[in-house]
Amino acid sequence: MTIVLTFMPFAVGIMDNDLRQLLAQVARGDRTAFAKLYDVVSGRLFGIIGRILPRAELAEDALQETFMRIWQRASSYDETIASPMAWMATIARNQAIDLKRRSAERLAALASELDETLADESPDPESLAGQAGDLRRLGECMQGLPNERQQLVLLAYRQGFTREELAERFKRPVTTIKTLLRRSLIALKECLDGAR
The missing domain is CATH 1.10.10.10 (Winged helix-like DNA-binding domain superfamily/Winged helix DNA-binding domain)
Structure with missing residues (x-):
């Protein structure tokens, strides 16, 4: 049995024009255009983000932040600098990297806090008696x-x-x-x- 995979190239000319129009409408605050833009490019942007953030919940957070940035910055899109898809992909990539960095910093801070919490302090003989009750409560x-x-x-x-x-x-x-x-x-x- 032979499986044939067909590749549909990204129709750059047609798609770029459609994306430019959608971004222009989004820049004017058109929520319907924003929803359509999301439908058209979210899968592609999620794929870009997923390569940087393999955990689905983090990738979803980054995708949400990406679309917030697109909504906020649509008026700053300049077609002479980048295609619409390249512009949005850059935003997605940057959001994924930022989220990955923030997550790593948060984990490092938590690990440090955890290590400080569990620092070994040898008890003095007087406190050993009180520790027996603490150990019982800890066991419970x-x-x-x-x-x-x-x-x-x-x-x-x-x-x-x-x-x-x-x-x-x-x-x-x-x-x-x-x-x-x-x-x-x-x-x-x-x-x-x-x-x-």
Whole structure:
């Protein structure tokens, strides 16, 4: 069985003229033209964004921001500088890169905050007695976490597994492991604070 793939070239002349007209209408605040522009180019722009941001939810956020920028900047489009599609693709690419950078910075800040929260401070002998009660409360709070998150917390903070090791063991992305650990610690802190 032979599969034949047909390639429909992007009709540059016709499509560019249509896109120019749509952008001109969008620049005048025409919401119908904006909706049509979205229908015509969103798939293509999502593909560009998806190469930079493989996680669908981040790519969708970047696409939304891209169209907000297109709406805001349609009046600044200059056809002597770029084709309409190239102009919009540049906006999409820049939004994806910005979102990727912001996400990486946010994750780094969260990881740093998490590391500071969990800094090892050796207790003095007087506080050891009080820790027995704290450990009992911690055990009760741990029971409130889903089983997988209990395992993550114990492996990470009791046995010293790295996030990468946990990601491999649980077959999850490292960013998901970081998020689950952070949420688990927040839940434990809230539980412990409520128990006092």
